[in-house]
Amino acid sequence: MNKDVVKSENKKNVKINKNEYILPLADIIETENEFIIEMEMPGIEKDKVDINVENDILTIETNANFEDKCNLKCVTQDFVLQNYKRSFNLNSSVDINNISAKMENGILKLTLAKSENLKPRKIAVKAS
Amino acid sequence: MSIFEDMVKLRRLMNDAFMRNDGYVSYPLINAYDKEGSLEIEALMPGFDKDKIDVNYENNVLTISGENTDKKKSDEKTKYLRTERDYGKFSRSLKIGVPIDPEHIDASYDKGILNIVLKKSEEAKPKKIQIK
Numbered sequence: 001m002n003k004d005v006v007k008s009e010n011k012k013n014v015k016i017n018k019n020e021y022i023l024p025l026a027d028i029i030e031t032e033n034e035f036i037i038e039m040e041m042p043g044i045e046k047d048k049v050d051i052n053v054e055n056d057i058l059t060i061e062t063n064a065n066f067e068d069k070c071n072l073k074c075v076t077q078d079f080v081l082q083n084y085k086r087s088f089n090l091n092s093s094v095d096i097n098n099i100s101a102k103m104e105n106g107i108l109k110l111t112l113a114k115s116e117n118l119k120p121r122k123i124a125v126k127a128s
Numbered sequence: 129m130s131i132f133e134d135m136v137k138l139r140r141l142m143n144d145a146f147m148r149n150d151g152y153v154s155y156p157l158i159n160a161y162d163k164e165g166s167l168e169i170e171a172l173m174p175g176f177d178k179d180k181i182d183v184n185y186e187n188n189v190l191t192i193s194g195e196n197t198d199k200k201k202s203d204e205k206t207k208y209l210r211t212e213r214d215y216g217k218f219s220r221s222l223k224i225g226v227p228i229d230p231e232h233i234d235a236s237y238d239k240g241i242l243n244i245v246l247k248k249s250e251e252a253k254p255k256k257i258q259i260k
Contacts, residue, residue: 025212032205038198040213042174042240069161076222078157079172106174106240107198 021061021085024108033119035094035112042106043081049108053096059087060108093118155218156192156242164254167226167246174240175213183235183244185224190233192242193219227251 029036041049041062048064062083070077090096090112098113156171171192173181181194199215200206224246232247 026210027208027213028210029200030207030209035209038175038213040174040240042172044239069159073162074159075162076158076160078159105176105178105237 020082022082024060024084024086026086033114035114037088037108037110037112039084039086039108039110040106041084041103041108044084044103044106044108046103049101049103051099051101051110053090053099056090056092056096057087058090058094058099058110058112059085060110061085155214156220158192158220158222160222162226165248167224167228167248169222169244169246171220171242171244172240173242176237176240176242178237181235181237181242183233183242185228185230185233185246188224189221190224190244190246191219191221192244193217 024039024041026037026039029038039060043066044062044064048062050059050061050063052059052061062085064081064083066081066083093115094112095115100111102109102111156173158172159170161168161170169190173194173196175198176194176196177198180197181192184191184193195217196213196215198213200208202208227249228246229249234243234245236243
């Protein structure tokens, strides 16, 4: 088995740039009446997330403060925590007054109700 | 300096930037901090059920393993339009280079990050030696 050795030679200097964002990985799921977007945002409190819809563009942005923990003695560094930002074009497919969001275990889950004209509709055939 | 040395240097820089030294990316991604009295390890693993994460320590090797079962079942009514997240089993082992106390390993999972604190054993702590 391959093992990483936790010692100082592995140190990498990854600097935090406050003006840069991480593009969070997202899964998009379609159900009968909803679209669900699940985004990976580890390290973010739920009150540090801003969700906006403007001109049919959904934008998710975080505004947390991350300390650069590597000024402690950092021996292995694979990642830096930074704020996240991502936008989605809704293409009029979503009822923008019906969007809910939940943060759990570093995953932001957005539930977007489909706009009325996208929902399946059953048309009854009347007897003449 | 020969061209070969330059190439080796470049290769090492690229490995550092994108991969581990042995040429592949290990998951989960970790940060490790060497603090006074303890070693702290953070592993980036969003979306896990904390009961599906295992942390083991044996022979100076700390192993983090688990399974992400967050993925929904696809059927006629539920379909994935886009899948960027990783699911399934994973395991990563870390050789701990300092003596630690195996009885005092704490692990907690919060906001998608696994935090492991390993207390250094007495022999690893810096000691001031009195000159007689």
